[in-house]
Amino acid sequence: MESMLNKLKSTVTKVTADMTSAVMGNPVTREFEVGRHIASGGPGMCWRIYNGTKKSTKQEVAVFVFDKKMVEKYQKFDKDQIIESLKKGVQQLTRLRHPRLLTVQHPLEESRDCLAFCTEPVFASLSNVLGQWDNLPSPVPTDIKDYKLYDVETKYGLLQISEGLSFLHSGVKMVHGNLCLENIILNKSGAWKIMGFDFSISSINPSDAEPKYSCKEWEPNLPPLCLPNPEYLAPEYILSVSCDAASDMYSLGVVMHAVFNEGKPVLQVNKHDIFKSFSRQLDQLSRLSPTMLNKIPEEVREHVKMLLNVTPNVRPDADQMTKIPFFDDVGAVTLAYFDSLFQRDNLQKSQFYKNLPKVLPKLPKRVVVYRILPALTSEFVNPDMVPFVLPNVLLIAEECTKDEYVRLILPDLSPVFKQQEPVQILLIFLQKMDLLLTKTPPEDIKNSVLPMVYRALEAPSIQIQELCLNIIPTFANLIEYPSMKNALIPRIKSACLQTSSLAVRVNSLVCLGKILEYLDKWYVIDEILPFLQQIPSREPAVLMGVLGIYKCTFSHKKLGIPKEHLAAKSLPHLVSLSIDNNLNLNQFNSFMAVIKDMLTRMEAEHKTKLEQLHSMQEQQRSMNINTSQTNQSEETKRTPSPGNQMSLTLEEKQRLAKEQEQAAKLRNQPALAPQSIKPATPSTQAKDLTSCLLNNMTSLGSLSLTSPPRPGLIQGSTISAYPSTTPMGSMASNGYNPTMSFQTGGQGMRPPGPGLYGGMATTTSTPNFGALTHNQGSTNTPDMSALDSLFTSNKPKVSLNQMAPPKLTPGTTATPWLNQFGSAQPSQTAPMQGAPLAMGGVTSGFGMQANPFFSPQNFSQPTAAPVMNAGGGLRHSSSINNDLKDLFG
Numbered sequence: 001m002e003s004m005l006n007k008l009k010s011t012v013t014k015v016t017a018d019m020t021s022a023v024m025g026n027p028v029t030r031e032f033e034v035g036r037h038i039a040s041g042g043p044g045m046c047w048r049i050y051n052g053t054k055k056s057t058k059q060e061v062a063v064f065v066f067d068k069k070m071v072e073k074y075q076k077f078d079k080d081q082i083i084e085s086l087k088k089g090v091q092q093l094t095r096l097r098h099p100r101l102l103t104v105q106h107p108l109e110e111s112r113d114c115l116a117f118c119t120e121p122v123f124a125s126l127s128n129v130l131g132q133w134d135n136l137p138s139p140v141p142t143d144i145k146d147y148k149l150y151d152v153e154t155k156y157g158l159l160q161i162s163e164g165l166s167f168l169h170s171g172v173k174m175v176h177g178n179l180c181l182e183n184i185i186l187n188k189s190g191a192w193k194i195m196g197f198d199f200s201i202s203s204i205n206p207s208d209a210e211p212k213y214s215c216k217e218w219e220p221n222l223p224p225l226c227l228p229n230p231e232y233l234a235p236e237y238i239l240s241v242s243c244d245a246a247s248d249m250y251s252l253g254v255v256m257h258a259v260f261n262e263g264k265p266v267l268q269v270n271k272h273d274i275f276k277s278f279s280r281q282l283d284q285l286s287r288l289s290p291t292m293l294n295k296i297p298e299e300v301r302e303h304v305k306m307l308l309n310v311t312p313n314v315r316p317d318a319d320q321m322t323k324i325p326f327f328d329d330v331g332a333v334t335l336a337y338f339d340s341l342f343q344r345d346n347l348q349k350s351q352f353y354k355n356l357p358k359v360l361p362k363l364p365k366r367v368v369v370y371r372i373l374p375a376l377t378s379e380f381v382n383p384d385m386v387p388f389v390l391p392n393v394l395l396i397a398e399e400c401t402k403d404e405y406v407r408l409i410l411p412d413l414s415p416v417f418k419q420q421e422p423v424q425i426l427l428i429f430l431q432k433m434d435l436l437l438t439k440t441p442p443e444d445i446k447n448s449v450l451p452m453v454y455r456a457l458e459a460p461s462i463q464i465q466e467l468c469l470n471i472i473p474t475f476a477n478l479i480e481y482p483s484m485k486n487a488l489i490p491r492i493k494s495a496c497l498q499t500s501s502l503a504v505r506v507n508s509l510v511c512l513g514k515i516l517e518y519l520d521k522w523y524v525i526d527e528i529l530p531f532l533q534q535i536p537s538r539e540p541a542v543l544m545g546v547l548g549i550y551k552c553t554f555s556h557k558k559l560g561i562p563k564e565h566l567a568a569k570s571l572p573h574l575v576s577l578s579i580d581n582n583l584n585l586n587q588f589n590s591f592m593a594v595i596k597d598m599l600t601r602m603e604a605e606h607k608t609k610l611e612q613l614h615s616m617q618e619q620q621r622s623m624n625i626n627t628s629q630t631n632q633s634e635e636t637k638r639t640p641s642p643g644n645q646m647s648l649t650l651e652e653k654q655r656l657a658k659e660q661e662q663a664a665k666l667r668n669q670p671a672l673a674p675q676s677i678k679p680a681t682p683s684t685q686a687k688d689l690t691s692c693l694l695n696n697m698t699s700l701g702s703l704s705l706t707s708p709p710r711p712g713l714i715q716g717s718t719i720s721a722y723p724s725t726t727p728m729g730s731m732a733s734n735g736y737n738p739t740m741s742f743q744t745g746g747q748g749m750r751p752p753g754p755g756l757y758g759g760m761a762t763t764t765s766t767p768n769f770g771a772l773t774h775n776q777g778s779t780n781t782p783d784m785s786a787l788d789s790l791f792t793s794n795k796p797k798v799s800l801n802q803m804a805p806p807k808l809t810p811g812t813t814a815t816p817w818l819n820q821f822g823s824a825q826p827s828q829t830a831p832m833q834g835a836p837l838a839m840g841g842v843t844s845g846f847g848m849q850a851n852p853f854f855s856p857q858n859f860s861q862p863t864a865a866p867v868m869n870a871g872g873g874l875r876h877s878s879s880i881n882n883d884l885k886d887l888f889g
Helices: 002-024 076-095 151-172 235-239 245-260 271-286 298-307 318-322 330-339 346-362 365-381 383-399 402-417 424-431 433-439 442-457 462-478 481-498 502-518 521-532 540-555 563-578 585-638 642-647 650-668 689-697 699-706 769-776 785-790 816-821 880-888
Strands: 032-041 047-054 060-067 104-110 114-119 122-125 184-187 192-194
Touching (some): 076 104, 151 184, 235 271, 245 298, 346 383, 365 383, 365 402, 383 402, 383 424, 383 433, 402 433, 402 442, 424 442, 433 462, 462 481, 481 502, 481 521, 502 521
Parallel strands (some): 032 122
Antiparallel strands (some): 032 047, 122 184
16 A cells, blocks of 8 residues: 555656646746646646746736647657647637637747646636546645536526627637537636637638538547547537537537536547447437436526537527526626626616625625625726725625635725725725724734724714714724724824814714723723813713713723822812703703712722721731730740749859859848938139049049948949859959959950049049049148039039048158059949949959059958848949939939
């Protein structure tokens, strides 16, 4: 099986290649492009028919090619006779011009390999259509294999052949001589055309009323291509070597029989012994049985019988055949009228086109599309006929598929879209706009259809504008949104504002109201509603149109008007329109109903918004309270408790135990009693406050050493109830680092400043022994009464004179310990490190242990334990500590 397929494929390829090479050498290819092989026809089906186009104009043609290889088996004499016979037929056809004859576009051209000529576009030969597929491409084209003739096509086709014979017999005085199925060609529109004039016989006395024809005797020894088809020849041609117009009518009768009998002729002739065959069947022809004609329609059966009569004078002529009732079919008459349109005037054409829509539904689609449609579109060049032709074209378009519409109708409609006169063209297109938008491709809609609608909106005719505005809502859903927003709506608004016609203005508003649902909400709010405020007219119909647009926008679930727009623009505009004096009571009530609905919705929406805001504020306030409570609970959870000690590390547990033990000791110590100080007599003498302050504050340390011990710390400082831990394990709690000498309480080592309390707020300064020595060596006690005004009035005032150390009598020297070391400055940051306190609130050992020249074994001082107050902390001095707070903050 595979080998057979390969063999068939190679054969087809070889034949195609041979034909291509044969055609390429022919002069016809200089002007025409040769396409695919589509059909076959002519005497003996010897002509292959190809698609083709003219190179210069792209005009579609059919190329007939005869390959000379088909006659290689004959002798040279026979080959020459065959070639001459074929040439004669083509040349005769080229000279003849008639609608019923095949039209030659390019005359015969001969090359070494083939003969070729070009004609009008062709579908196939009648022989191909009826099942004779000789010399066709393999496989047979589907359109030929599946082609079935409709009754109207058969009737009108036979009528066309009869008219062609009438032209030959009466007009040209010629006998065709070989009328058969293979010499009848169906062009692309389905018309039947005559060709194959190879054996035609012209009259020997064309000027006489009775033409005479000389007939050649039948020569059975000639090749078949040199003889006519004997099955279609009249008996007298063979038996009496005579012929006339009646001989062609006999051939027409056989053609009619074959058409209704699947291509079979009346008699089967033995071509090898044709004389005996005709003699034997002559009696059969004279007594045709009803069974031989039973497939022929009854209304034409008798005429066929007459055409097949053996007596030539009994046969009807071609003119008589064209007038038989069989050809009075409505479809055949319609097709015949189309073929004779060029002979009609505009009035006759218009009447015919008006009645055509009644006939079109009765005709087969193929006939309408390929026969009637080309005739209709050819009338588009006549502007006066377009309004009559266009409805029929659009009616045909409704029955076509989208592909057929784009391929067969749209190219002819595109120029008509641009015609503005007569105005009926626009009306017809607008009435069929849904059809155009459904089947026209988007690009052509944008370039051809919509511009026509825009021109209709801008047309000077009010009737055109009204019709356009009334029709637009019916196809608005088919228009693309950008085109509607950017092109259609602006023209509708322009028509409304610029027209002087009340009907156009009202129809514009009605049109806008109907197409609102296809628009975007914010486009309506930003473009349509502001446009309503620009309309100057105050006619009641216009006002109700404006109200209708507001109502449609407001009530449509897809659109709607925001409450801000209602309050600021819509309601003020409607209220101003509602009190127009032109409105009647019902119209006023309509306005008020819409206004009340808008107010109700605006109230409900805004109330809902405020309630939501209030609810959100309450939720936020509740969240803040919950957050603060959560923070407090988290802080409580962070405080160590016996319940969560199980999660602490061993070091943390040990530190916690020490802190609790020391806190217990502090709570058990007795409280220290405060000691009052007698105020000194104020002095009115002006003093240098800065020098007094710096000199006398230095003595505060010595005051704490010489005065009775006072518990407490400087207010604002804090003392940890637990031992302090330092990063350096060797650093003492009094701020002294053996490896670094004096350790400051700030961010690093800092040398003592020029003043005693220059760095008091941020760092712990090193002792200033010089200041203490200087004060002890002074014999005058400074008066500090000038600083009394710095203390706040709500505290008991104690003058700084009373806090000064007692004077040293002359000759009395200071204590060696004091002369050597001076008083220690109280640290502001040392209490933050939990340093233990000595008497008078001074850091224990700051002036003693931190001094590198001091030997603790020689100068030991008892340390008084601090007293805890009722709150668990140290009780502060009621004088010095509070005064320092007021002075230094």
